Amino acid sequence: MGKTLLLSPYKMGRSQLSHRVVLAPVVRARTYDHVPQQHVALYYSQRTSEGGFLISEATAVSETGVGGFLNFPGIWTSEQVRAWRTVVDAVHEKGGVFFCQIWHAGRSHNTSAPYGKTPISPTNKPLTPELYPGRTYNPPRRLATEEIPMVVEEYRLAARNAVEAGFDGVEIRAVSGCLIDEFLKDSVNDRTDKYGGTLENRCQLALEIVEAIASEIGPDRTGIRLSPFLLFHECSDSDPEALGVYMAQALSKYHLAYAHFIEPRIDVFGKISETPYSLGPMRKAFKGTFIVCGGYTREEGDKVIANGAADLVAYGRYFVSNPDLPKRFEVNAPLNEYDEATFYSQDPVVGYTDHPFMEPHL
Template sequence: MSDLFSPIQLGAIEAKNRILMAPLTRARATREHVPTPMMVEYYAQRAEAGLIISEGVGISRQGLGWPHSPGIWSDEQVEKWRPVTQAVHEKGGKIVAQLWHMGRMAHSAVTGQPIVSSSATRVDMKLHIHAGKEDAETARALTIAEIAQIVEDYGVAARNAMQAGFDGIQIHSANGYLLDQFLRSNSNFRDDEYGGAPENRIRFLKEATARIIKEIGAARTSVRLSPNGDTQGCFEPDPESVFVPAAKMLSDLGIGFLELREIGPEGTYGSTDQPKIHDAIRKVFNGPLILNSDYTRSQAIETVANGTADGIAFGRPFISNPDLVTRLQKDLPLAPWNIKTFYTQTEEGYTDYPTYGK
């Protein structure tokens, strides 16, 4: 039996507890996707997490379609990330960069480039742009040569992340973004080696992961999957047929840990009646397994204690509770978040949430 508040080895990363800060888009970078000083304070405030997984970090201009989100493809971005990682380390924390390509969830009004995906599809949603929200655009199917270039972009981004002082990276292969668009049958209609059978649909993820491992090592590489439910228009009617082989492939590659974001019937960010499949994934993935989505304190403690997972990632509670680990450990009440300030560009609702008692 393990304790939620006990240390854990996540690949090469020694985490002081099993509470991870999940990736949270907060839109506090510049319009040119460069990290800002207020991000230094924000992440440092939350350094008591066993491991911080950064907000989604764009691997290229093509892949980053969210206004004021940070990237990591340029020297300037790398330089401005260094104070963030240094501040977290000075507070005794660990932080990995979540590498992000949005695929059809990006908008050309932000990227300045045509939108791409696994196939020529469009998600029926309005997407964030600088001027507000606009309908999503129809994506163009990537060519095989373009897929190879994006795999290389992942490798360069991982190298940049290590130069910026991150302890490792997480590949964002969840939530309806590019790699997830390849995994699921309702968004991938390809008839080449990247479509059709599950082993073909997981090929892009396998190649991107292998490229990053070549760059920074398997022990500093992790992956996020969201195997059940409809996530931003991506749906798989038979999740076990795709995500269990994907998890087995990642286990064979020896990644440091795997995070699953599984939604339930009444989630704060999506809902589904499709069952969770972490038990099936647990059987084939040999490394540490982290679960995520709407866990209460008691559920998190029990889930780790009974061995269902090795740790729990919390998202929105970390927004309004920078001292979330302390509050969970001492069973203190949690402060509510203000959704109106999730994606603004000011310190309000970002760095001004107090610790308990202040």
């Protein structure tokens, strides 16, 4: 049995990786009161291998940014920084490389949680009530132009806090209808100032955040995740390929650690669907490490690395249910099936840290 290309080494920025299987930033909703507990450290430690690369779940840059989502982590307080340090230490003890994904929820603020602040957005257009089961939404407040630098500052401070907590870098979350994604996409962004209208203007906020974070912690500690094709929280673009290519080209000048793109074949619920689009144009436009994510199997991951379509492949659902996923890929072992009903159950064990490892003889 030949060695899979997914298990070949790769140099990403300042980090030497022993393989190319990345833990995707999967929401787990087990961080009570927005502060990581010991079971969070165990979860990430279980999925750490020597020289493996992990990206944390979405971590809010501010109280407003957490968007009312219960049990989502934050990194805006000293208590959160101290708690994350314990998690990061557990990953580093096993030789892993760990980036913190930082975000602001924008208008996707979940009002079914006890949180009283009005969500902010590039628009005042509301989301459809009960768009997804169990979630309700308040109408957002359109950010004034002069307020936007304060949002950029929140991201910069969150990146600084992440490094203080020991993270090796940060990934900027610009996917799935969060605040940055709302600015990027023309179905939501109806502004008439310098942050709206043209493609260049709609990308302005994202690039200002990238520049602020890269200046604060270094470009080789800075990554970004984008989903130009994904429709989530009623956030889509009329020309997603042009959006993706423009961002890929604009990001290249910063010499970032990586750009991380979600495949256009992934729909709102993470299922694979037919599409005429690919990430090829974005891969060609971005000069740097390129990560792809989107329902990959072991064989498909090998293929995209072999043909140069990606440098690293992020896995979410199967990394949730297989904490030793890189090892299983190495020996081509069977995978544990995942149970979507437990993805966000908020139980500190069930569906979180109770997934079995391979038997030692495999």
